Amino acid sequence: MDWKGRDVISIRDFSKEDIEFVLRVAERLENELNEKGSLDYARGKILATLFFEPSTRTRLSFESAMHRLGGSVIGFSSAASTSVKKGESLADTIKTVEQYSDVIVIRHPMEGAARLAAEVADIPVINAGDGSNQHPTQTLLDLYTIKRAFGKIDGLTIGLLGDLKYGRTVHSLAEALAFYDVELYLISPELLRMPKHIVDELREKGVKVHETTDLEGTIPELDVLYVTRIQRERFPDEEEYLKVKGSYRVNCELLKSAKESMKIMHPLPRVDEIHPEVDKSAHALYFRQVFSGVPVRMALLGLTLGVIE
Amino acid sequence: MSELKVTAIKEGTVIDHIPAGKGLKVIEILRLNRVNGGVLLLAANVSSGKLGRKDIVKVEGKFLSEEEVNKIALIAPNATVNIVRDYRVAEKFRVSIPDEIVGILRCPNPNCVSNHEYVRSRFHVEGREPLKLRCHYCERTIEGDEILGNL
Numbered sequence: 172m173d174w175k176g177r178d179v180i181s182i183r184d185f186s187k188e189d190i191e192f193v194l195r196v197a198e199r200l201e202n203e204l205n206e207k208g209s210l211d212y213a214r215g216k217i218l219a220t221l222f223f224e225p226s227t228r229t230r231l232s233f234e235s236a237m238h239r240l241g242g243s244v245i246g247f248s249s250a251a252s253t254s255v256k257k258g259e260s261l262a263d264t265i266k267t268v269e270q271y272s273d274v275i276v277i278r279h280p281m282e283g284a285a286r287l288a289a290e291v292a293d294i295p296v297i298n299a300g301d302g303s304n305q306h307p308t309q310t311l312l313d314l315y316t317i318k319r320a321f322g323k324i325d326g327l328t329i330g331l332l333g334d335l336k337y338g339r340t341v342h343s344l345a346e347a348l349a350f351y352d353v354e355l356y357l358i359s360p361e362l363l364r365m366p367k368h369i370v371d372e373l374r375e376k377g378v379k380v381h382e383t384t385d386l387e388g389t390i391p392e393l394d395v396l397y398v399t400r401i402q403r404e405r406f407p408d409e410e411e412y413l414k415v416k417g418s419y420r421v422n423c424e425l426l427k428s429a430k431e432s433m434k435i436m437h438p439l440p441r442v443d444e445i446h447p448e449v450d451k452s453a454h455a456l457y458f459r460q461v462f463s464g465v466p467v468r469m470a471l472l473g474l475t476l477g478v479i480e
Numbered sequence: 481m482s483e484l485k486v487t488a489i490k491e492g493t494v495i496d497h498i499p500a501g502k503g504l505k506v507i508e509i510l511r512l513n514r515v516n517g518g519v520l521l522l523a524a525n526v527s528s529g530k531l532g533r534k535d536i537v538k539v540e541g542k543f544l545s546e547e548e549v550n551k552i553a554l555i556a557p558n559a560t561v562n563i564v565r566d567y568r569v570a571e572k573f574r575v576s577i578p579d580e581i582v583g584i585l586r587c588p589n590p591n592c593v594s595n596h597e598y599v600r601s602r603f604h605v606e607g608r609e610p611l612k613l614r615c616h617y618c619e620r621t622i623e624g625d626e627i628l629g630n631l
């Protein structure tokens with residue numbers, strides 16, 4: 172696979188080999204960064220971050236990654252201040268911005284916006300979230316975090332907890348995990364179960380899937396517990412939200428029955444799903460997970476720019 | 481069975497075995513109703529051994545390609561297409577669903593970029609029986625009545 176010029180739009184475009192390759196490059200870059208402090212693979216290259224809706228964490232992570240590679244960053248983080256407000260089409264914005272930059276990272280409230288941007292642009296486009304559709308770099312950094320913590324992904328038992336119905340992150344993580352030899356526990360309130368077509372797809376691909384509402388009973392089985400927030404804004408009506416709000420709380424008491432090596436992940440931000448007392452325990456992996464975003468995004472930027480092979 | 485006689489055409493395309501009531505939709509999708517086109521004939525509600533009732537569309541002076549006609553497979557999966565030359569059927573084929581459906585189906589996802597920006601809708605065919613399409617842009621899948629409702 173030739174990575175130079177490639178777009179990163181959907182985890183569905185990736186093969187297992189692609190994923191493994193990105194994870195290997197990320198690991199290499201992380202080690203190099205630890206040794207040298209800073210790198211200069213992307214010196215002279217410019218990243219444009221086009222955030223049509225705000226997402227400070229994701230934007231900072233990409234900016235940090237580009238700076239760590241020795242490149243520089245331009246961009247905006249709200250459509251309100253741009254000509255988009257004046258009615259400019261997405262295609263025109265992209266065609267304009269590509270005159271200023273070598274790679275584009277886009278976050279947009281509409282599903283499919285990143286795909287459209289990639290079709291318009293001659294330079295590589297990386298999707299940093301399109302509505303409720305895809306956020307492929309999040310999935311890659313989740314996989315990277317697991318791999319760094321356990322040295323492998325195959326053979327692990329992984330629990331996905333919380334909003335499995337609307338949660339974009341857990342949908343694509345589950346789909347990517349289907350490439351591996353893992354056992355999955357899907358833990359959610361009845362109302363927020365993983366969509367049936369995804370569960371069917373996982374089973375078809377040979378993943379051992381268990382669906383349950385019981386977190387306490389499942390904890391002892393797990394190597395990884397991936398917690399998600401129940402997001403009010405995803406619910407069609409408030410009443411449904413109130414029924415499930417605060418369904419699960421992960422605290423030290425609950426973790427007494429967990430394997431010593433069990434790790435907790437969370438895409439953040441959290442509200443009250445994980446008690447802050449858990450942060451100090453050896454189970455907490457979620458801040459390390461945030462860090463993982465940098466080497467993974469460095470790998471993607473470097474590969475698509477063609478400055479890393 | 482009484483066969484309704486519809487004017488035979490000298491040269492052109494006859495699309496037969498369209499489900500009754502869908503003939504107009506076929507004309508619309510293939511844009512056969514443009515002025516300056518050839519003579520267009522729609523026979524609606526014709527008795528048919530196979531379908532009970534069917535529609536037939538004839539268009540004179542126009543030879544529709546297989547690809548063009550395959551678009552209508554979404555609404556008329558059993559349609560047959562006859563290419564007529566000099567009053568005789570020169571070529572005959574059944575429609576089949578193409579691998580990609582471009583420009584004729586609207587994405588039902590209101591938040592899909594294809595409904596907001598200047599871009600042709602595009603779907604990948606993921607399954608044929610039952611028909612399942614995935615939007616190229618928002619990646620949402622659609623099936624059954626949702627497809628027909630958005631044609």
Ligand SMILES: [Zn+2]
Pocket residue numbers: 283587588589592593594615616617618619620
């Ligand atoms: Zn769509």
